[in-house]
Amino acid sequence: MTLRAEFSSAAAPPLRAHAEEINRWSFPASQMEAIYWRNGSRGRYRLHLSGAGTFDLDARRGHVRCHLRSDAPADSVEEMMRGPVCSFFLLEQGYEPLHAGAVLVGGRCLAFAGAPGAGKSSLIGYLALQGARFFADDVLPLRFQRRSVRAWPGLAQIRLAPRSLRALRWPGGVLSSTRWKSTLAARPAAGARPVARIYLLERAAARGAVRVEPLDPRAAFVALVSNTRNFAETARERMRNQLQVCGWLANRVPVRRLRFPSGFNRLADVRRAILEDLAA
Secondary structure (H helix, E strand, C coil): CCCEEEEECCCCCCCCCCCEEEEEEEECCCCEEEEEEECCCCCEEEEEECCCEEEEEECCCCEEEEEECCCCCHHHHHHHHHHHHHHHHHHHCCCEEECEEEEEECCEEEEEECCCCCCHHHHHHHHHHCCCEEEECCCEEEEEECCEEEECCCCCEEEECHHHHHHHCCCCCEEEECCCCEEEECCCCCCCEEEEEEEEEEECCCCCCCEEEECCHHHHHHHHHHCECCCCCCCHHHHHHHHHHHHHHHHHCCEEEEEECCCHHHHHHHHHHHHHHHHC
């Protein structure tokens, strides 16, 4: 599964005939606007971020041509490539992209989902440094295969905020760096794995205890659908696949709410709580 990228400073060509706008929203804090289109034949998309540029994706052939602004911030371009571009590519290949990271503990795949800032990457990095195997960061590809859902390795990199990078001392080399995050090399374990647990991360009060709470299948299903990495594509085939993947996981895989306070000094407690949950 390979996605090839080509970068250009030339203006993007006109939209194809019958292009269909499928999503549009604004980011008031950064004064940016994003617009997504289905751009003609199946698997072709145009993704535009006003502050970065236009990304023409042929998801069936695994190729994206990036028409970048001369002043495009590196973090905006990277976020578009890692997030929306990769998610549309994965959907076309039959995968459901969960907004989650994952590690392997004793060969078992543990996924950690949550909103931005919930602490996914920091926790994954900490667990990997404590003996777990790194598997994915930010986007976890899921696929219904042989009557079960399996997770596939993510990109060979992890993104850490400066504070996390200093605290964890991640050994991988820096691939790129912005004011907000550094992207570091990370080698994921190879091969697809069945998902053993899914943890939904939430922040607790500063002095609160670490808590692991099971979710019933209905709540688990809603939470999994809410943590997709792609809310834009609503074609019938994609929706059917998403419901199948999330429904299977919600009914057959333990889904937990994991509440823990901020602070790197509490990650050992989080790890202990996860291991106790696995042993229960």
